Amino acid sequence: MLALETIPGVRAAADAAAIDGMVVAEGAVVLRFAPDEVFIMFPKPGRELNEGFAQAIIARETGFVGCWLTLEELAARVVAHIDWALPVERPALAQGLVAGVPAKLWLESGRALLLCAAPYAHELTERLR
Amino acid sequence: MQRADRHPAPALAGPGRIVVDGAPVPYQAGDSVAMALIRAGAHPGRGGTLCLAGDCGNCVAEVDGIAWIRTCQADCRPGLAVERHPARGGPPLHPVAQPDVTRPPVARRIPVRRVSVDLVVIGAGESGTAAAANARLRGRTVLLLDAREDAEVVAIYGGPTVIVRSSTGMTHVHAREVIVATGAAELHPVCPGNGLRGLLTGRAAELLHAAGIDLGVAVAVGEPPRDVPCTVVAGRLVRIEGTERVSAVVTATGEGLAAAEVRTPCETLILGLGRAPRDLLARMSTGEPVAVIGPAAESFPLPPAPTAGIVCPCAGIGVDDLEGVWQRGFQELELVKRASLAGTGTCQGSVCLPHVRAWVASKSGTVPEPFTARPASRQVTLAEAAADVHLDVFKRTPLHDEHLALGGRLDRFGGWWRPWTYGDHVAEYWAVREGVSLGDVSTLGKLIVSGPDVVELLERIYPNRVGNLGPGRSRYALLLNERGHVIDDGMICRETETRFVLTFTSGGAANAEMWLRDWIETWGLKVQVMDRTMSLAAINVTGPLAGQLLGRAGLADPPRYLAHAHAEVAGVPCHVMRLSFTGEASFELHHPVDRSVELWRTLLDLGRDLGIRPHGLRNLFGLRLEKGHVIVGMDTELDSTPHRLGMDWAVRMDKPEFLGRSALARTALLPDSRRLIGLTMTSPVPTEGSPIWSDGEIVGHVTSSFDSPLLGRAVMLGWLKRTPFPEAVEIDGRRATVTRPPFYDPEGLRARA
Amino acid sequence: MNEFVETILALEWHKPKPAYDVVIIGGGGHGLATAYYLATRHGITNVAVLEANYIGSGNSGRNTTIIRANYGIPESIRFYQHSLELYGTLEDETGCWIMHSTKGLLWLAHTESAMRAERARCLLNQACGAETVMVTPEEARSICPQLDLSGGGRYPVLGASYHVGAATARHDRVVWAYAQGAMRKGVDVLQHTPVTGLLRDGERVVGVETPNGPISAGLVLSAVGGNVSTVAAMADVRLPIRTHPLQAFVTNAYALGFGPIISDTELFCYVSQTARGQMLMGAEFDPQPSYSLGSSYNFLQSCSAKVTHLLPFLRDLRILRQWTGICDISTDFSPIMGETGVPGFLVTTGWGTWGFKAIPAGGEQMAELIATGRTPAMLEPFRLDRFARELPMADQGSTGTR
């Protein structure tokens, strides 16, 4: 059974151009959920986005749960439940239904992060048993 | 199932025994169920020609609990249970009163594989194999599928997506292109006696002979089989004689007066009557990149129009039936099919279609197009189709387990699991009205909107004023569509000049977000949106002692009525919104989902001596009803305008523009014809949905009702849809009083306290 | 000989005439029933029904044949109850065997809000003359022993409404029964005669164009199912209708053993067994508007998943055939019948996914409207101008099961 835990980060909604020009701390992982929305996982807690983003909404986000998977786990536990093709480039963000649950996959070359909104956590873990 | 990169072929098992109708039947290595039965001198089905190629329905039986299996396509394994279909009527339904998880295949999980390739080739015959090899040479990824190798193609759907069934599960193949190379099926005979046993197509005879099965005295009509010892008789087939099994075949040569019939005794009759393309898959996938090659693409001559005999063995339809419906005016292929049922059997016309077309052509003078091809080409069970399918996702709030621990009964509402009641709903009611209570309102939709154009956006979206709302203040608002109909409601909370938090109903949140984003885009406004519905949990602290409880939790100076503030409650950062849905002082605490359990438990602890207890939805619906608050979707209908709901106060027609304004302006001129009203009457409380009567006519119905413990009578909302609106109405045969809501604390003193 | 071969009905085809009193576009159930009642009740027989393909080739020959009256608003309940009753006597009236069979329909509820809606349905149905009662899970199972009351562990049954009079009939035979009755009275049914345009005299519609030439008409009625928007556009009428595909499928035939119709308030699926023993099922219409008759695997998957949660025995049954029809869905899920504002041009539409059950009443009432020139009381709520008058017949009860 996958153990999904809160993946804290900072979520920002801003103009697409502002996000394109965004500078984040070294080592931060930036997941571009949408042209005007990002989710940023900082290597150390407490880090913030640099200011200078016009009219952005910036919020500390603890509403996502997830877990890091090895490539073997990804193939064995998750890919079988996906009805769409994974992107080939790395890193890449993929979003869609995993076992019928809205979820996101952050694919790095050696590992992957499976994310979903907290209210879905129960069903996702049940379905990926 | 793949050819080059094939699954490991099942190890060729040795001989063994299957169990047919309760009795053992031996089989040889490599036998299909049909072959084992023929080897044992039996017919797998009821009779009729066997093709052993999966085309016809003459060998179907129940195999391993699943009926309508073409036994020629089912491999034997030791102990395999085979039940033959009854001689008349369909195979039995096996009712499972309660799911018996021990019974296969209910317990069997059917795996689904998903594959993407450049090319799928269906049919590993000569042309298919060559096409696959060719494509591979050109560097394309190819999947070659053949039913004989445990890969039955169910259908080609849009995409193209090829759905494949095998004994080990389902495969969904996404392909760029599909080649159908399914070859041709052998024609069955249509003549008197064609339902007898002992009839084989040429290829079936070859297969049985090669498997070492003795065909007895065999006679061949038409093109003779290869390498099968038999007597070949010339001429055309006239009839087949015998009782149960064939005993002789009658053929004829010459025409008219010169015609001469010959009777040839036999134990097996082998028929080489020609072929018809197996093009069902190709015909069902028009508009897709699907090519047909080989015999499947050939136009074979149609057989001669049949004159007698069974034309559609699956449905048991004879040439006389075709004749009958033709005489009745059903004079084209589709009507002949629908009236006679020819072609509606388990093979979907694979066997009978060429004959019926030939017959219709002989009647009408033109050869009709084949009837529409539809899935499934090879059948699947519902379990196979449902394999790996997940229906809707039910959302859980972070307090789910807390509710269960407190004895809550959970119910699904608006896509979420929510506590319906914790057992003692009367006590829950009084905790709200006289003490303090907690409600889990995490499911509320919550959007942050921000940007230089945000006020313009909200002024256009909402029918009420937004611009004059000060930071730190909030206001109730309806959401209308362009037709002026209420689609949702919630709170508008202003945080700064250019930033607002909006709330929506639990079920309406997702639509509301799309609604807003669509209009932002349409109007080209500079506004950012962030959906926080699933990021923030919310606990409603409600009751006359709510303020006291919050004081204990460290919130010394809670916001006034319709104000909101960010503050820590019991150490948890909260957005505190003061409002009231229950009618008592209420504070909604919006906070990060990961802190929710902590906050909930602390509040329950702190309130123990205040008699705190949580309330469920059941009570919430009643509490709000005493206040006359509508619930969108429960009290409203698809066409409810604010006016009909009695909520004109939520609309500012003096605003120059907002969604639905022009519709409301237009409909304001129409006569008042539907109205949501408040009603009261003595207990017992009528069931929600009860018709409202006046003068013996139904004039409306109750949308919500509640037996108010505090008021000691039933309070209700309901629609009146008959004009002039009656003053005196009856519900359940008793007088009800039309009363203007709220029924409780009309001045709203308690909410503001 | 198969007992279900048609041996009673006979259709008589006539040569087209250049002009008719009434031209009905569309040889589906509604078009033919209207012609039938015009001829049999009102003696109006100079009528032609023009069918683009063969009669019953549209939704009337594709539906899941459920006849029920357990709607959510009085006007609808009364209309459909009337239709249900007409169906009950149709065999006697026409002498045809339409394979009518009263089965009863269980509508399962899994949540408190669904229970609330079903209780309301029962009360309103009873008040309007349709017999519908609440039953407990145990009672539901005694009506349908195959029911899994745990809903596959995911959709536990809290209760159900039981609509006693719900029935099924063979769709083709209903079409033919009306066709035969109309033809015998002299109505011309012209197959393979698509209407490609309308003849106008000023505003008034005075006939139709066909590939075989124009046909003039005193009055033109459009009864074209999912194609209504294109035909109405010929008269410059815009309708609050979207066309959505609706799919269904059947299994092979099994021994009879499944009595009622089962449907579901939450999963929006329904199951019955045909007289031939096939299990017939369907679910909601496809969310994307389209005129495509293509089938999708998605539908087969989700519908199979839904019905097997409720009726686990279905898991082992093999699927024979899947198909699609295109449905004229009105914005309030109620039919639109009668005048359009364009003189000489009437519609019967908005039959969506629920119009098979309405064929007798729809035909009877439209015939009365045409014959008398007055909208019968039963049709009054379903006039097109209700939208302009802000009186839609919003009936969520129409969707969900057919």
Ligand SMILES: Cc1cc2nc3c(=O)[nH]c(=O)nc-3n(C[C@H](O)[C@H](O)[C@H](O)COP(=O)(O)OP(=O)(O)OC[C@H]3O[C@@H](n4cnc5c(N)ncnc54)[C@H](O)[C@@H]3O)c2cc1C
């Ligand atoms: C899968 C499915 C399941 C259903 N299940 C049910 C159910 O269980 N119960 C229920 O009550 N309803 C059900 N329905 C709905 C029901 O089938 C329809 O509402 C009903 O058949 C409509 O009848 P009709 O005569 O209006 O249209 P149709 O039967 O579609 O007839 C319209 C006819 O008009 C013809 N036509 C179109 N354009 C032209 C033209 N330009 N010129 C000439 N002719 C034209 C078409 O060829 C067609 O024959 C279902 C529908 C589908 C698709």
Ligand code: FES
């Ligand atoms: S022979 Fe199978 S359907 Fe006619």
